[in-house]
Amino acid sequence: MNDLAARERIRNDLEATLVVEAAAGTGKTTELVARIVSLVRSGTGLDRILSVTFTDKAAGEMKLRLRAELEKARAGAVAAEHDRFTLALSRLEVAQIGTIHSLCADLLRERPVEARVDPLFEVAAGETSDRLFDQAFDAWFQQTVADPPEGVRRLLRRKSRFRDAPGQREVLRDAGRSLADHRDFAATWRRDPFERGDAVARLVDKLAELAALSAKAERAQDWCAKSVAEIARWHGELLRREALRGRDEDGLEAELSALCKHKLWGWKGSGKFFAPGLERANVLLLRDAVKLELERFTERAEADLAACLHHELRPLIESYEALKTRAGCLDFLDLLLRARDLIRDDGEVREELQARFSRLLVDEFQDTDPLQAEILLLLAADDPAERDWTRAHPVPGKLFVVGDPKQSI
Ligand SMILES: Nc1ncnc2c1ncn2[C@@H]1O[C@H](COP(=O)(O)OP(=O)(O)OP(=O)(O)O)[C@@H](O)[C@H]1O
Ligand SMILES: [Mg+2]
Incomplete structure (x- = not known):
């Protein structure tokens, strides 16, 4: 194969930081798994390896493929290498191979005090967080339509263009939901003078x-x-x-x-x-x-x-946050935000995690957002004192990233 040299480098050049970009189905995940096998063979414990991908399904597949490859490798190994594979296989179930969200949830459960989260928090996945949001929205909407402020008033005057298009209440709900999903960008929006x-x-x-x-x-x-x-x-x-x-x-x-x-x-x-x-x-x-x-x-x-509504929807976001707190829930964004804050703001935690994980492998990197990249880069950083991920340098060989921009969701 034309790219044989690249494939060999992924498997054997374990001291280099690598970024692999290749098209769909060309073997990116296969090579990532192969690299983990090489790492285990050379003596890195599976507990020191962090491997993340985008969905639960992909994470499950990655684990299955890793198990098969580790077994295959063990069959051909002897002495110390054989033992390393046996140990890795016995630890596969507790290894940090999953989604970035599952990683964040694990870190928060481990350090609830430092992260300032309910130690018994539950993850509010899609449906639960939708339900909490709807609850917040219904209450907000009822209160707001009684005496609508400018933005809501203007929006409600608009008519849907098509018969089966969502009504303005739905438009508001969707706007609120999407604002809640981006609530880490808390700045007010620019509102130019408009006569x-x-x-x-x-x-x-x-x-x-x-x-x-x-x-x-x-x-x-x-x-x-x-x-x-x-x-x-x-x-x-x-x-x-x-x-x-x-x-x-x-x-x-x-x-x-x-x-x-x-x-x-x-x-x-x-x-x-x-x-x-x-x-x-x-x-x-x-x-x-x-x-x-x-x-x-x-x-x-x-x-x-939009700028006007952005401001008026603020209380809705706050009440969604309050409902989650009362229910002891963290949604997906909370997981990322709290874990990022923990890693960025607590030097002791950051240093401990940087030392614990010697290898970070990321599959489907095209779907990693800046917040997730921040977490990963802080964990990979060579200087424990660095809090700014845009200035962090990964330890050589620590980071391995694969992806395909064309498949980005
Ligand atoms: N070197 C190779 N030679 C032949 N087949 C391969 C090779 N590498 C991977 N494959 C096969 O190609 C298929 C796709 O591989 P893989 O899932 O690793 O690709 P991918 O690049 O991760 O795909 P995606 O873009 O969907 O994530 C699998 O069935 C795999 O077994
Ligand atoms: Mg893949």
């Missing part, structure tokens, strides 16, 4: 200008004329409504955002003239300019709304 009233007024004027052309159209059935007629109809309705009730900015913001997504902006039509003395191309130019303004407005309104 919504002025922006809306300018835009309505532009739309009125376009709508006024409708009456001049020569051929009502032409698609260009139809698009302008659609805008004229919308504008006429707006005028009638506003004559009765005045301007409703929240409602208009929602409507403009819906109008922006309307199909009419793509209707082109044919023929040279739109009206006597007015070329269709010029109408399309004007229409495109209005569309651009509309897009800009929508973008700014949505950025403004």
Whole structure:
């Protein structure tokens, strides 16, 4: 095989830090397991090896493959090497071969005092954490709709585009959930000055200008004329409504955002003239300019709304945290955050773990997020005093990483 030299290096060059990038099914996990076998053969105890992958399923497979390979290796080994494989096989079940989350849970259970977690904590996996979050959301939503703050008020005015699309309550729930999953980024979001009233007024004027052309159209059935007629109809309705009730900015913001997504902006039509003395191309130019303004407005309104909602959803995240604490649960993000804090902030713990694990092997590295990379790099660092993972240097040979960016989820 062309890459035989690389494969041999993975198995034999145990003093080098290696990063392996290779395509699907080329044997990355196979070679990672082979490297562990080489490590055991050369005298590294399985208890000094940390091997992580992305899912429970992959971790289970890795263990199975490792068992098979260790048995195969033992069959061909003699004397001390044979004993090393026997010992490794007897310890396989307690070896640190699993997901990064299972590793973090183990570390926290071992050091609950230093990590400041409930020693009897339970891991709230997907369903449990969803349930706790829903509980927090229901309470928050009920309280909030009674007197909605600006962002919620604006969002609730928006309509779903499609009949079976989720309602705005679901949109809020999903936003809250995704915020909870990224709660370690606690900074407030930038909210640029946005004079919504002025922006809306300018835009309505532009739309009125376009709508006024409708009456001049020569051929009502032409698609260009139809698009302008659609805008004229919308504008006429707006005028009638506003004559009765005045301007409703929240409602208009929602409507403009819906109008922006309307199909009419793509209707082109044919023929040279739109009206006597007015070329269709010029109408399309004007229409495109209005569309651009509309897009800009929508973008700014949505950025403004997002920053506003980000702030308003804060109490929801807090109540989710409180519910988890009361239930004695840590969710997946907690596991990573608490373990990272423990390793980063407790020098004694960090040093002990760095000494305990002499080898770190990471499969499916493409799915490792920065928080997980931080944990792994701190464990691999050569200087126990270093707390900043971006400055940490791994001990030569300690780290072995395989992955395939193309398979990243
Ligand atoms: N050197 C090799 N020669 C022949 N077959 C191999 C070799 N290495 C691995 N294989 C086989 O190829 C298949 C895929 O291997 P493996 O699971 O290690 O690939 P992978 O790169 O980890 O895949 P994925 O990208 O899905 O994680 C397995 O059936 C394995 O036994
Ligand atoms: Mg693999």
